[in-house]
Amino acid sequence: MTTFIFEVLKELKNNNENLSELTFVLPSKRAGLFLNHQLSQVVNKTIFAPQILSVEEFVEELSQLKSISNTELLFEFYNTYLQLTKKESADSFETFSKWAQILLQDFNEIDRYLIPHKNIFDYLSAIQDLKHWSVEKNQTEFVKNYLLFWNKLHAYYTHFTDSLLNKKIGYQGFIYREAVDNLEAYIQNNADKKHVFIGFNALNTAEETIIQELLQNDLAKIYWDIDKVFMNNQKHDAALFARQHLKNWKYFKNNPFNWITENYSTDKNISAIGIPKNIGQAKYIGSLLKKLQQDNDSLSNTAVVLGDENLLIPVLNSLPETIQALNITMGFPLKSIPLASLFDHLFHLHKNNTNTFYFKDVINIVSHQFINPLFLFDGIDYASKIIETIDKNNLVYLDKHRLTKIAKPCSNIIELLFSNWENSMVLALENCSKLILSIKSLLDNNKKSNLLTLEYVFRFNELFNELIRLNSEHEHIKDISTLYSIYKELLSSETLDFQGEPLQGLQLMGMLESRVLDFETVIISSVNEGILPAGKSNNSFIPFDVKLENNLPTYKEKDAVYTYHFYRLLQRAKNVYILYNTEADVLTGGEKSRFITQLDLEPIHNINHQIITPQVPTIETQLNVITKTDSLQQQLVVLANEGFSPSSLTNYIRNPIDFYYQKVLKIKEHNDVEETVAANTLGTVVHNTLEDFYKPFKGRLLTVDDVKSLKPKIQQTITYHFKNEYKEGDITKGKNLIIFEIAKRYVSNFLDLEIQDLKAGNTIKIIEVEAENNVSIEIPELHFPVNIKGKVDRIDEYNGITRIIDYKTGSVLKGQVAVQDWEDITTDYKKYSKPFQVLTYVYMLNKANKINFPVEAGIISFKNLSSGFIKFNEKNGHGTLINDDTLNAFEAQLKNLILEICNPKIDFVEKEIL
Known part of the structure; x- marks a missing residue:
């Protein structure tokens, strides 16, 4: 395949041009690299390399000004703003930066297109006057300030550009305007210099002026x-600018228009492939490259062009391992580096200027x-120690002193991270820089394995040095929030450049990097409306009609730029794969691009359309099965001897795997910090309070005065x-205070229920409170002892009948403590877990000879106190009294359950929780 650059060089050589003495000007630096490479294929002797410049470099040379970053421009512009605005009505830097960036873009456009700036700013001001409230007699302060802003635009522009000119710096548009002003002097001083402009398309007025002047003076081609x-089709936007140049430039009245080629009509394999989601596209690019590499070992003439550059990381992760040579023209975004998240956390921590920090x-x-590695000291991980202390003590907020107390050997790093920045920009930046140096010192201990990480640290060190410089020079950053905004602004524009061989292997690039370059195989991703082309985005203070009036580019011209780049990629390519997202997303791109529809309507190429869906394997849900090995069986023997509790048995009924994890492997749930009091904590508090209240009355009848005497103690005991x-x-505010009051109300209402019962003439005698039990069960089939243990909340005598009571802070209804079918009691957790639990308590107490039949067992639900004591009952007509028959029926099921747990032939099989 013959590239456009090669054709130009061949033409120049055939015209006997001295290539060494030419100055080549191209749309990008990257194109210059390819030109330099192809130069060696055209010339057959040793020559001095010509001067090769990007258009930005050439214009900077013309203007004698240096381009500066957008962030620095903001600081410079804020100087102008403060000098021209009354102090009392001036915006803060953070507020200013939000609208100033748009205004700077407009300044840039006005200058690049050489619009007389006074005219356009006066025009904008007049529009606002007409459109809004200039005719109002009594204008508010807001209206006056609004109109004043528009009237001042010209003053802002003039003062700002004069200031930049004095410092020999500028933004792109201003540099272009100055270049045009210096053009005459440049032509006089470089009368023998020949310029060759290659591969341009959309030119702003400044570029057009410069190139035309050089052409007219015979100093350029x-x-x-x-x-x-495209040229012959008057409606095709790919040639919109070329047709305008051919028609409007005087030079082409007498000189040929080089070149109109005929490459697009050659045979091509073009496939339009719809793939759901962006990640789907990235994965498909990987599989497509693998196939292309199998068909042709080298991918040196293949380019992957990312319409959406956010796909860079997913595509890199999807590339086949067999790809040896790869060149990436885009940098790795600094904001995607793990170190960025650390400073995000740090700014978030200090933005409120406080000494206490959220856990x-x-x-x-x-x-x-x-x-984390900075908290390792003498083999102890103090970071883990801090986290454990936070969890154990339920610390929702803590300060630097508490952290130092927990991890004293790490006091230096704690000071660096958690000392109050006191809203001081100098202190904040100094701490961040010291932190970077601390991380670097640690990484230096093992340099070879940390080379990439050290590169991350180096780039962040540069970024914070730039912040320190900007802050010291301008002093516009007044608070941490503004500092964070500027940090994010710098971070978003910084990249970590990839190192690779730029002329070998697969080329991975963005759409603008593809300018002037040609490839045999092209894969273009994200060809969706809103991405390619970008659509009707208009981030500007200049209205659409004013742009038309002044020949400023609108979204139509911007769309035409992308149309040209898209079709130019197709011109010399033989194999083209156009990928688009089939899942329309209004935020990141809509339906497939009009470019694909346009290709279909053109009678030139047959487009192969495909819809690709990812292969989603059918994964059958396999329930976890734990085989009972000999060692596991021994653990069960030990567990049986220690004793099964009612809760562990109901846990087995609910899911045997949970029983295995918690009781056999002894894996406990991690106790997270409770910002809001958890239900189990509330339950424990209420249980413990009632235990304290009723223990002194053990063994005697309650009186109304006994219960009334407890009421004043509620606040103190609950606390x-x-x-x-x-x-x-903290239980003094928010939801926790509400839960604290609920706990008090639960206890108070329960005591009221007791008083009501006693006043009604009922007798209540406390027998046991929180009674511990551990009894042995004889199971002939098992050759080892089996015990059951548990704590009963309360045993009392109510009008002479013994009651076994279990407290529940949650809601329990009457039907939930009933048994209809005894065989289901050990299988249906949802229906029978509560009757199983209370019957186990009765069974233990009976075995221990602590109760006499008949007895009643049940639950007191604090959320349903109006139901009183909710008694266990059999729905088959035996009522609520528990006797030997009831316990014999329960014992049979209990023994079967324990036999199942201990049976070596029955594995622990996970239950599917619905």
Whole structure:
């Protein structure tokens, strides 16, 4: 395949041009690299390399100004803004930066298109006057300030550009305007210099002026790359600018238009492939490259062009391992590097200027991959120690001093991370820089394995040095929030450049990097409306009609730019794969692009349409099965001897795997910090409070005065147990205060229920409170002892009948403590877990000879106190009294359950929880 660059060089050589003395100007630096490479294929002798410049470099040379970053421009513009605005009505830098960026873009456009700036700013001001409230007699302060802003635009522009000119710096548009002003002097001083402009398309007025002047003075040649098909079709946007140049430039009245080619009509294999989601496209690119590599070992003439550059990381992760040579023209976004998340956490921690920190923010920082190693001291992981202390003591908020107390050997790094920044920009930036140096010192200990990480740290060190410089020079950053905004602005524009061989292997690039370059095989991703082309985005203060009036580009011209780039990629390619997302997303792109529809309507190429869906394997849900080995059987013997509790047995009924994890493997659930008091903590507090209240009355009849005497103690006892269970958690405000009051209300209502019962003439005698039990069961089939243990909340005598009571802080209804079919009691957890639990208590107490029949067992639900004591009952007509027959029926099921647990032939099989 012959490339456009090669054709131009061949033409120049055939015209006997001295290539060494030419100055080549191209749309991008990357194109210059390819030109330099192809130069060696054209010349057959040793020559001095010509000067090769990108258009930006050439214009900078003309203007004698240096381009500066957008962030620095904001600072410079804010200087102008402060000088021209009254102090009392001036915006903060953070507010200013939001609208100033748009205005700077408009300044840039006005200058690039050489619009007389006074005219357009006066025009904009007049429009606002007409459109809004200039005719109002009594204008508010807001209206006056609004109109004043528009009237000042010209003053802002003039002062700002004068300031930049004095410092010999500028933004792109201003540099272009100055270049045009200096053009005459440049031509006089470089009368013998020949310029060759290659591969341009959409030119702004400044570029057009410069190139035309050089052409008219016979100091330049220009080579376009446009196909005959597009030039002849007056409605095709790919040649919109080329047709305008051919028609409007005086130079082409007497000189040929080089070149209109005929490459697009050659045979091509074009496939339009719809793939759901962006990740689907990335994965398909990987599989497509693997296939292409199998068909042709080298991918040196293949380019992957990303319409949406956010696909870079997914595509890199999807590339086949067999690809040896790869060149990536886009940098790795600095914001995607793990170190970026650390500073996000750090700014989030300090933005409120406080000495106490939320526990999750602390955990995010001390557990971060770059910080955690700094908390290792003498083999102890103090980061884990901090997290354990937070969990154990339920610390929702903690300060630097508490952290130092937990991890004293790490006091230096704690000081660096958690000392108050006091809203001081100098202190904040100094701490961030010291932190970077601390991370670097640690990584230096093992340089070879940390080369990439050290590169990350180096780039962030540069970024913070730039922030320190900007802050010291301008002093516009007044608070941490503004500092964070500027940090994010810098971070979003910074990249970590990939190192590779730019002229070998697969080329992975963005759409603009493909300018002037040609490839045999092209894969273009994200060809969706809103991405290619970008559509009707208009981030500008200049209205659409004013842009038309002043020949400024609108969305139509911007769409035409992408149309040209898209079709130019197709011109010399033989194999083209156009990928688009079939799942329309209004935020990141809509339906498939009009470019694909346009290709279909053109009678030139047959487009192969495909819809690709990912292969989703059918994964059958396999329930976990734990085989009972000899060692596991021994553990069950030990567990049986220690004793099964009612809750562990109901846990087995619910899911045998949970029983295995918790009782056999002894795996406990992690106790997270309770920001809001958990239900089990509330239950424990209420249980412990009632235990304290009723223990002194053990063995005697209750009186109304006994119960009334407990009421004044509720506040103190509940508070004590909350502190005991909730540790250092705060119960004085928010939801926790509500839960604290609920606990008091539960206990108070329960005592009221007791008083009501006693006043009604009922007798209540407390027999046991929180009674511990451990009894042995004889199961002939098992050759080892089996015990059952558990704690009964309360045993009393109510009008002479013994009651076994279980407290529940949750809601329990009457039907939930009934048994209809005894065989279901050990299989249906949802229906029978509560009767199983209370019957186990009765069974233990009976075995221990602590009760006499008949007895009643049941639940007191604090959420359903109006139901009183909810008694166990048999629905087959035996009522609520529990006797030997009831216990014999239960015992048979209990023994069967324990036999199942201990049977070596019955594995622990996970239940599918519906």
